[in-house]
Amino acid sequence: EAQVTQNPRYLITVTGKKLTVTCSxxxxxxxxxxxxxxxxxxxxxxxxxxxxxxxxxxxxPEGYKVSRKEKRNFPLILESPSPNQTSLYFCASRRAGGGxxxxxxxxxxTQLSVL
Amino acid sequence: GENVEQxxxxxxxxxxDSAVIKCTYSDSASNYFxxxxxxxxxxxxxxxxxxxxxxxxxxxRIAVTLxxxxxxxxxxxxETQPEDxxxxxxxxxxxxxxSKIIFGSGTRLSIRP
Numbered sequence: 001e002a003q004v005t006q007n008p009r010y011l012i013t014v015t016g017k018k019l020t021v022t023c024s025x026x027x028x029x030x031x032x033x034x035x036x037x038x039x040x041x042x043x044x045x046x047x048x049x050x051x052x053x054x055x056x057x058x059x060x061p062e063g064y065k066v067s068r069k070e071k072r073n074f075p076l077i078l079e080s081p082s083p084n085q086t087s088l089y090f091c092a093s094r095r096a097g098g099g100x101x102x103x104x105x106x107x108x109x110t111q112l113s114v115l
Numbered sequence: 116g117e118n119v120e121q122x123x124x125x126x127x128x129x130x131x132d133s134a135v136i137k138c139t140y141s142d143s144a145s146n147y148f149x150x151x152x153x154x155x156x157x158x159x160x161x162x163x164x165x166x167x168x169x170x171x172x173x174x175x176r177i178a179v180t181l182x183x184x185x186x187x188x189x190x191x192x193x194e195t196q197p198e199d200x201x202x203x204x205x206x207x208x209x210x211x212x213x214s215k216i217i218f219g220s221g222t223r224l225s226i227r228p
Contacts, residue, residue, distance in 0.1 A: 031214070040124070042204060043159070043218040050214060058215070090158065103149070104216070106158040 002027045006091050006107035013081055014115050021076045021110045023091030029105070031096035032074040033058070034066065036087040037109075043090065049074055050096055081114040088112075117142040119207050121219025129227050134195055136222045138205035139187040145207040148181060148188045149216075153202045162203075163190070192224075200226045 004025045013019055025032065033048035035058075045058030049068040063085055065077040074093075078085060091107040118141040128134045140148075146167035151159035165172045165179045165188065172179050176195075181188040192199055202223050208216040 033214075035218075040220055042121070042220040045215065045217075048214050056214065059217075103161045103164070104151075104159075106160070108158050 002105070004091055004093050004105050004107040006089075006110050008110060009108065010111050012113045012115065015082055016080050019078050019081060019112075021078075021089060021091075021112070023074045023076065023107055024072050025074075025093040025105070026072065027093065027095075027105065028071065029093035029095055030071070032068065032091065032093045033104075034064070034074070034076050035090045035092065036060065037090060038087050046076070046089075081112075083114050086112060086114050117145060117207055117209075117215065117217040119205060119217045119219045121205050121222055123222060124220065125223045125225070127225045127227055128195055130195055130197065132195055134192045134199070134224055136190045136203055136205070136224070137187060138189070138207075138219050139185075140207040140217075141186065142207070142209065143186065144209040147208050147216075148179070149206050150179060150190050151204045151206065151218075153204065153221075155201070159204060195226050197226050197228065200224060 007022045030051045034046040035043040037043050044060045046064050047066040049055045052071050055066050089110045092104045094102040094104050121138045149164035152162045153159040163174050163179050165181050176193050178191045202221045204221050205219040206216050
C-alpha cells in the first residue's frame, strides 16, 4: 500500500531534550516536506527536500533541522525543543519534476507537546 | 511571497444545503490551486484541484471555481451530508516555485442534521 509513515504518533518531551520524528514513504517520491499545523494558522511549511541531499527552508524553519540521506526517509530533528514548538506535525511527499504540481500525500501526523 | 486568505473560519450548514468556502491569493504567478479535507484526527487529503487554464472543475457534489483576474477561488459543496463535516484547506502554488505550496488557515465545516 502506498503510504507515508510517521513516527511517533504522539510525543511528550521536556524543553531542551533533543528529539527526532521519522518520516518514510514507499512511493519513490522525489519531493518530501514537513508542515506544522496550529489552530487558526493552517499548515505552515518547515523544510522541504526536492531529492536526496537537497533540502531547503520553508516558511518556519527556526529550531528545526532535516536530512535527506535516502530517498524514502526525511526525518525532522528538534535539537533543543521549546514550548512554542508544541504542535501537530505532518510529513508529506509527492512526485516532482516537469515543473508541474502533484498531489501531496500526508503522513498520519505527530502530536508533539514540549513541557 | 504568496499569501492565501481563507474565509470563513467556521461554517455551519443544514444537511442538504450548499456550502461555499472562499480563498484569495496574492501572487499572480500562482497557477495551481488544490483543496484538502481533514477529518477529525486524520491527515489532510486532496479532494479536488484546479489549474489556472480552467475556470471551473466539478467532481460529483464538489466543485471549484477560479477567477484569475480577482485572484480568488472557491469550493462549493452541494447537497451536504454528515460526512462532509471536516476542516477544509485551500492552497496555492506556482510551477516556478513548485516546492512552495501555501495553505490557507482552514475552514471548519459542520453539517447540522
